[in-house]
Amino acid sequence: MSIRVGIGYDSHRFAAGRPLRLGGVTVPHTHGLAGHSDGDAAVHAVVDAFLGSAALGDIGQHFKDDDPRWKGLDSTVFLKGVREILANHGLEPVQVDVTILCERPKIGPHVTAMRDATARALGLEAGAVSYKAKTNEGMGWVGKGEGIGAIAVATVREVGSP
Numbered sequence: 311m312s313i314r315v316g317i318g319y320d321s322h323r324f325a326a327g328r329p330l331r332l333g334g335v336t337v338p339h340t341h342g343l344a345g346h347s348d349g350d351a352a353v354h355a356v357v358d359a360f361l362g363s364a365a366l367g368d369i370g371q372h373f374k375d376d377d378p379r380w381k382g383l384d385s386t387v388f389l390k391g392v393r394e395i396l397a398n399h400g401l402e403p404v405q406v407d408v409t410i411l412c413e414r415p416k417i418g419p420h421v422t423a424m425r426d427a428t429a430r431a432l433g434l435e436a437g438a439v440s441y442k443a444k445t446n447e448g449m450g451w452v453g454k455g456e457g458i459g460a461i462a463v464a465t466v467r468e469v470g471s472p
């Protein structure tokens with residue numbers, strides 16, 4: 311069985327007047343994240359990690375950010391989309407590990423819901439999806455609370471041609 315690994319990164323600015331969507335769930339906070347879709351930087355990093363594992367480019371190439379279909383959209387739709395793209399290339403998701411870079415709000419209380427939402431959209435068990443978070447100890451744009459970043463590493467396996 312052949313295994314491939316990919317890495318993904320994303321960041322979005324905080325924006326007033328939007329719900330904060332992260333890891334496929336709504337997290338209560340004073341600000342949401344700017345973006346054409348729901349701005350879910352964590353899910354976008356996951357999508358890029360899976361696309362990277364298959365050397366299939368990045369999220370912007372598959373889901374154009376000027377496409378009216380994606381405006382305000384729940385980004386877990388992109389997770390379902392990437393699962394299809396992988397299947398079309400004889401690959402299926404195995405697991406993903408995500409680190410969210412975020413000064414506020416606290417992510418810990420939402421990790422279980424994020425794992426469930428992400429796993430459901432990818433067709434995985436929650437045990438195959440990991441979310442954790444780090445503050446940046448007040449340093450840089452994360453530390454100043456300008457936005458949220460996310461890094462993901464994902465594994466896929468070859469299942470043969472569809």
Ligand code: MG
Pocket residue numbers: 320321322345349350351354
């Ligand atoms: Mg993004």
